[in-house]
Amino acid sequence: MKRYINIAVVFLLMVYACNKSENNVNNQNNNTPPALTEYQIKHPVRFPEMTIPDDNKPYKERIALGRMLYYDPILSNDGRSCSSCHLQSMGFTITSSAGSMPVLPHVNLGWNTNYMWNGSKKGTLEDVMIFETEEFFATDINKINNNEKYVQLFRQCYGIDKITHKYIGYALAQFTRTLISDNTKYDRYMNGTDVYTYNEEMGRRIFFSEKGDCFHCHVTLLTTDNDFHNNGLDSIYTADKDKGLYNVTKSVNDLGKFKTPNLRNVALRKTFMHDGRFTSLEEVIDFYNSKVKKSVSVDPVMFKPGKENGLQLTAIEKSQLIAFLKTLTDSTFISAVEFSKP
Numbered sequence: 001m002k003r004y005i006n007i008a009v010v011f012l013l014m015v016y017a018c019n020k021s022e023n024n025v026n027n028q029n030n031n032t033p034p035a036l037t038e039y040q041i042k043h044p045v046r047f048p049e050m051t052i053p054d055d056n057k058p059y060k061e062r063i064a065l066g067r068m069l070y071y072d073p074i075l076s077n078d079g080r081s082c083s084s085c086h087l088q089s090m091g092f093t094i095t096s097s098a099g100s101m102p103v104l105p106h107v108n109l110g111w112n113t114n115y116m117w118n119g120s121k122k123g124t125l126e127d128v129m130i131f132e133t134e135e136f137f138a139t140d141i142n143k144i145n146n147n148e149k150y151v152q153l154f155r156q157c158y159g160i161d162k163i164t165h166k167y168i169g170y171a172l173a174q175f176t177r178t179l180i181s182d183n184t185k186y187d188r189y190m191n192g193t194d195v196y197t198y199n200e201e202m203g204r205r206i207f208f209s210e211k212g213d214c215f216h217c218h219v220t221l222l223t224t225d226n227d228f229h230n231n232g233l234d235s236i237y238t239a240d241k242d243k244g245l246y247n248v249t250k251s252v253n254d255l256g257k258f259k260t261p262n263l264r265n266v267a268l269r270k271t272f273m274h275d276g277r278f279t280s281l282e283e284v285i286d287f288y289n290s291k292v293k294k295s296v297s298v299d300p301v302m303f304k305p306g307k308e309n310g311l312q313l314t315a316i317e318k319s320q321l322i323a324f325l326k327t328l329t330d331s332t333f334i335s336a337v338e339f340s341k342p
């Protein structure tokens with residue numbers, strides 16, 4: 001009898017050992033790391049589905065790690081952190097000097113697949129975040145691996161013993177995927193929980209009708225189609241900085257095409273377009289109204305029949321369009337504690 005108990009104990013120990021090593025394997029694949037708290041990424045009503053890579057499922061601990069890294073100058077070699085240029089109070093951008101490339105905001109990036117003004121990066125948020133740490137910041141991997149706090153946190157979150165750029169990018173993607181804006185006055189208007197003033201409503205109608213035609217590229221709710229267009233800023237392309245997507249594809253059809261920027265929190269910005277050439281929303285609207293230039297690659301929407309001489313908006317209509325753009329400011333987003341410096 002005793003012998004059978006011994007065998008049973010040995011058997012149980014073996015089963016236990018097998019399970020343990022299986023856990024470790026899972027841990028390496030970071031599918032089901034033990035002791036992590038599952039997290040459901042918010043999915044605002046009527047937003048498209050967000051695709052999240054299977055090998056970087058959201059967990060509270062990973063998001064917290066990404067947030068810590070985002071605000072930590074340890075990632076760079078010159079004292080900067082991501083938050084030095086991507087400031088929450090400005091919608092995760094900062095005011096660049098007029099005439100220089102504005103910092104792109106981090107808002108609803110989880111729905112993006114194209115990154116940078118000229119589309120030089122494509123793929124998942126993980127892909128672009130790996131680029132940010134590995135190439136843009138050239139993060140010193142030894143410095144991170146000598147930091148006991150991060151060694152522990154990466155072990156806990158990803159089951160790895162040596163931190164690599166890949167996992168720094170993965171953690172940054174976890175945090176930035178949670179930077180969701182869905183509480184502008186425009187969202188509330190769409191959900192029927194807020195009302196527009198007369199001018200905001202008139203502006204909304206211009207934006208979403210053939211009159212303004214803005215919605216072709218700045219599409220509903222996300223305010224971007226995640227695609228590239230030439231909106232007619234230039235007709236001659238001499239400077240590389242104005243060639244946009246052409247610099248990536250070398251196709252003449254892509255000259256002057258840039259990523260449609262997200263317009264959430266646009267009223268907080270001080271410079272506009274890929275080269276910061278405009279310094280007020282009034283200038284932006286004046287451009288769309290009467291200064292759009294023709295070129296081989298200009299978007300057909302800009303010169304469709306009836307629009308050959310611009311939008312022909314009155315002064316009042318222009319101010320109404322601006323009143324609408326101001327309803328895209330999300331004060332909840334720019335002050336949310338869970339997005340702030342930990």
Ligand code: HEC
Nearest residue numbers: 080081082084085102103104114115116117118128132133
């Ligand atoms: C010195 C200022 C600066 C710092 C610091 C900075 N960025 Fe940026 N970021 C920019 C600028 C400028 C752009 C636009 C670049 C372009 O389009 O070529 C940008 C664009 C991006 C984009 C693309 C957004 C989009 O909509 O396509 C991502 C993602 C990004 N940054 C992530 C990061 C991360 C992560 C860090 C920290 C590791 C960081 N940035 C640090 C200035 C900065």
Ligand code: HEC
Nearest residue numbers: 212213214217229231258259260261272273274284288299
């Ligand atoms: C054909 C597509 C298209 C249409 C139509 C369009 N836009 Fe844009 N919009 C873009 C692109 C692309 C950019 C960035 C261009 C660049 O930087 O070279 C942009 C930039 C902007 C910016 C500057 C954002 C920033 O962060 O710098 C604002 C504001 C804006 N558009 C508002 C509007 C309004 C209002 C309308 C309608 C009157 C409109 N757009 C129509 C594609 C379009």
